[in-house]
Amino acid sequence: MADETETGPTPNLEDWQHWTWVMGRAQQMLMEAWADSLKTAQPWPTSPPAWGAFPPAFFGGEAAPAADPVSMMNAGAQAWAKGFEAWGRMVGLQPAAAEKKDRRFAAPEWRDNPLFDQIRQTYLALSDKLLGTADQIEGLDKETRAKLKFATRNFVDAMSPSNFALTNPQVLKKTIESRGENLLKGLGNMLKDIAAGQLTQTKPGVFEVGKNIATTPGKVIRETALYQLIQYTPTTDEVLETPVVVFPPWINRFYILDLSPEKSFVKWCVDNGISLFMVSWKSADESIADATLDDYVLRGQIDAIDTVRDVLGVENVHAIGYCVAGTTLAATLAYLHSKKQQDKVASATFLTAQVDFTLAGDLKLFTGPDTMALLEQLTAEKGYLDGRYMAATFNLLRGRDLIWNYVVNNYLLGEEPPPFDLLHWNSDTTNLPSSWHRAYLQDLYVGNKLAEKGGVRVAGTPVDIDQVKTPSYIQAGREDHIAPPESVWKIMDHFSGEKRFLLAGSGHIAGVVNPPAAEKYCYWTNDRPCGTLDDFVEGATEHKGSWWPDWLAWLKKQSARMVKAEGARIPGEGKLKAVEDAPGRYVREH
Structure with a gap:
C-alpha cells in the first residue's frame, strides 16, 4: 500500500x-x-x-x-x-x-x-x-x-x-x-x-414490525384518533394487581421498548408478572394536525389511564413516561392533583425525562427564532412536521457516530451497514403535530414554563408540578446527550412526594434498553438524601448490569398484591374486545 x-x-x-x-x-x-x-x-x-x-x-x-x-x-x-x-x-x-x-x-x-x-x-x-x-x-x-x-x-x-x-x-x-x-x-x-431524504444506518429489509421486532403477544383493545392501547398477554399464573401503563415518546415508535425478545422491556415486564399496557401514538397526519398539550394529557394519557382502570376494575395504575412523554406525564400528574384525582396513579416512572429545561443541553440550540421560522415554513401546508427532520436533528447531536460514520462506510467504501434493530427503529420516523411541537419547544425548552407555578395550563387549569406527591422513580442516563442527567435530576427539585433517583450507564436509548441477560453497563444508586446530582454521584454505589430489577423491586414496594391472570387480565376478555393483534396498525403508519 x-x-x-x-x-x-x-x-x-x-x-x-x-x-x-x-x-x-x-x-x-x-x-x-x-x-x-x-x-x-x-x-x-x-x-x-x-x-x-x-x-x-x-x-x-x-x-x-x-x-x-x-x-x-x-x-x-x-x-x-x-x-x-x-x-x-x-x-x-x-x-x-x-x-x-x-x-x-x-x-x-x-x-x-x-x-x-x-x-x-x-x-x-x-x-x-x-x-x-x-x-x-x-x-x-x-x-x-x-x-x-x-x-x-x-x-x-x-x-x-x-x-x-x-x-x-x-x-x-x-x-x-x-x-x-x-x-x-x-x-x-x-x-x-x-x-x-434520510441517511441509511442499518441494512434495509432485515427488520419488520410484528415479525422479528415488536413481537410480544397482545391485543389492541382501544383505538382513538390519537393512540391505540395495547394490552399484552400474561405469561405467568399470577400478576401484580396494579397494572403498568407505558407512555412512549410520540416523536418515536413505541417498539424501542419491544425490540427483539432478548432486548424487550415489554416482554421482560410480562414475564415478571406485570399486567402491561402500551400506548402506541398515531403518526401525525391532517386528522390530528391541530393536536395540543390538552389532547396528549386529557385525550391521551388520562384517557388511557381511565381505560385501564375501567377494564381491570382497579383503582389506580403505575404510569411510565419516556422522554417527552415523561414531560407530559408530569403535567398530567399536576393536573390530576389540581383536580384531587391524583389517586388514579399509584406511582410514576420517568425514563430520561425533563420537567425543568434550565440545563437541557444541546437540543436547546435548536430552539431559536430561525428554527421556529423553519418549522413554520415546513409545516405550513399540511400542519404536521415530517419526522425525518427530527431524526436529522438527533443525528446531528452525535454527528461523528450517526452521520459521518455512515458517510464513510456507505458512500466512500461502498458497503452496506450491518443490520441493527435499534438503528432500524431510529430511522423509523413519526410525524409530529406542528402547533404542539412548536409549543413544546417554545413553552418548555425556551420558556421553561412547566417549571413555573401556573406557567402551563391544561384545559384552562393552571398546573404546578411542585405539588406532585405521586411516588416517583426517576431514571437518567450518565451519557445522555438528549436529556442530560443534570437536567433529569431537576425533577428531584420539584416533585414533593417520595422519589428514587437512579443513574444508568450509557445514554438516552442504551441506558434504558439494557436487559439483565445482556450483563452490560451498570447503574448507580444513593439512598442518602442528596441536594444535587454531584452529591448523588459522590456518595453513589455502583451496581453491575441492568437497572430493571431495581425498578421492579421498587414497584413491588408500592403495591405487591398479586391476582390470578384470568378474565379481564387476558386481552380482549374484559369490557373491551380486541381491535386487532399487537403491535397494531398505528405503529406501521407513516
Missing part, C-alpha cells in the same frame, strides 16, 4: 479505459437520479455537492483524468498534509499529548503509512486546539459559548480526514483493489438516500 500511494503504478491503455468508464458511469447515475427526481417531483440539489468521494473529473466535465487515479489521490493526501502543517504552524500547534482511542482512525493504515500518520496526528492536535479555543474565548455569555462549542465540534468532526477519499487510506486501498467499484456503489447508496 505504501509503495503504491507514494509512486503509483504506470497506467496502461486498459487502465485509462476502465477509469474513464467509471467516471462516465458515475455521471450517468447522477443524470438518471436527476431525471427520476423530475418525474416524482422530489427535491434535488441544484448542483451536486463536492462529496469528496470521487476524482475531480467526475464533476469537472473532463473526458479523462489528467493523471492516473493513484497518483492523483496521493497528491491530494500530500496536499492535505501540507495544509495541516501550515495550520499547525499558524496556531502554534503542539503534537497530541497522548494517543487517542478513536474509531475513525482504528485501521492500521493510519499508523503504518507515515503520510497518513502525520495527517491523523495533526488533525487530532488541531481538533484539540480548536475545541479548547471555544472554551477559552472571553466575554461570551453561556448561550453563545454553547452555540460556539457545538458549531466548532461539528466543524471539527465534518473536516476529519477520515471523511474524504483522498485522505482516508482505507478508502484509497479499497478504490485500488476494487478498481473504483466501491465509489460507484457508494454513489448508488448516496443517491438512494437523497431520494429517501
Whole structure:
C-alpha cells in the first residue's frame, strides 16, 4: 500500500479505459437520479455537492483524468498534509499529548503509512486546539459559548480526514483493489438516500414490525384518533394487581421498548408478572394536525389511564413516561392533583425525562427564532412536521457516530451497514403535530414554563408540578446527550412526594434498553438524601448490569398484591374486545 500511494503504478491503455468508464458511469447515475427526481417531483440539489468521494473529473466535465487515479489521490493526501502543517504552524500547534482511542482512525493504515500518520496526528492536535479555543474565548455569555462549542465540534468532526477519499487510506486501498467499484456503489447508496431524504444506518429489509421486532403477544383493545392501547398477554399464573401503563415518546415508535425478545422491556415486564399496557401514538397526519398539550394529557394519557382502570376494575395504575412523554406525564400528574384525582396513579416512572429545561443541553440550540421560522415554513401546508427532520436533528447531536460514520462506510467504501434493530427503529420516523411541537419547544425548552407555578395550563387549569406527591422513580442516563442527567435530576427539585433517583450507564436509548441477560453497563444508586446530582454521584454505589430489577423491586414496594391472570387480565376478555393483534396498525403508519 505504501509503495503504491507514494509512486503509483504506470497506467496502461486498459487502465485509462476502465477509469474513464467509471467516471462516465458515475455521471450517468447522477443524470438518471436527476431525471427520476423530475418525474416524482422530489427535491434535488441544484448542483451536486463536492462529496469528496470521487476524482475531480467526475464533476469537472473532463473526458479523462489528467493523471492516473493513484497518483492523483496521493497528491491530494500530500496536499492535505501540507495544509495541516501550515495550520499547525499558524496556531502554534503542539503534537497530541497522548494517543487517542478513536474509531475513525482504528485501521492500521493510519499508523503504518507515515503520510497518513502525520495527517491523523495533526488533525487530532488541531481538533484539540480548536475545541479548547471555544472554551477559552472571553466575554461570551453561556448561550453563545454553547452555540460556539457545538458549531466548532461539528466543524471539527465534518473536516476529519477520515471523511474524504483522498485522505482516508482505507478508502484509497479499497478504490485500488476494487478498481473504483466501491465509489460507484457508494454513489448508488448516496443517491438512494437523497431520494429517501434520510441517511441509511442499518441494512434495509432485515427488520419488520410484528415479525422479528415488536413481537410480544397482545391485543389492541382501544383505538382513538390519537393512540391505540395495547394490552399484552400474561405469561405467568399470577400478576401484580396494579397494572403498568407505558407512555412512549410520540416523536418515536413505541417498539424501542419491544425490540427483539432478548432486548424487550415489554416482554421482560410480562414475564415478571406485570399486567402491561402500551400506548402506541398515531403518526401525525391532517386528522390530528391541530393536536395540543390538552389532547396528549386529557385525550391521551388520562384517557388511557381511565381505560385501564375501567377494564381491570382497579383503582389506580403505575404510569411510565419516556422522554417527552415523561414531560407530559408530569403535567398530567399536576393536573390530576389540581383536580384531587391524583389517586388514579399509584406511582410514576420517568425514563430520561425533563420537567425543568434550565440545563437541557444541546437540543436547546435548536430552539431559536430561525428554527421556529423553519418549522413554520415546513409545516405550513399540511400542519404536521415530517419526522425525518427530527431524526436529522438527533443525528446531528452525535454527528461523528450517526452521520459521518455512515458517510464513510456507505458512500466512500461502498458497503452496506450491518443490520441493527435499534438503528432500524431510529430511522423509523413519526410525524409530529406542528402547533404542539412548536409549543413544546417554545413553552418548555425556551420558556421553561412547566417549571413555573401556573406557567402551563391544561384545559384552562393552571398546573404546578411542585405539588406532585405521586411516588416517583426517576431514571437518567450518565451519557445522555438528549436529556442530560443534570437536567433529569431537576425533577428531584420539584416533585414533593417520595422519589428514587437512579443513574444508568450509557445514554438516552442504551441506558434504558439494557436487559439483565445482556450483563452490560451498570447503574448507580444513593439512598442518602442528596441536594444535587454531584452529591448523588459522590456518595453513589455502583451496581453491575441492568437497572430493571431495581425498578421492579421498587414497584413491588408500592403495591405487591398479586391476582390470578384470568378474565379481564387476558386481552380482549374484559369490557373491551380486541381491535386487532399487537403491535397494531398505528405503529406501521407513516
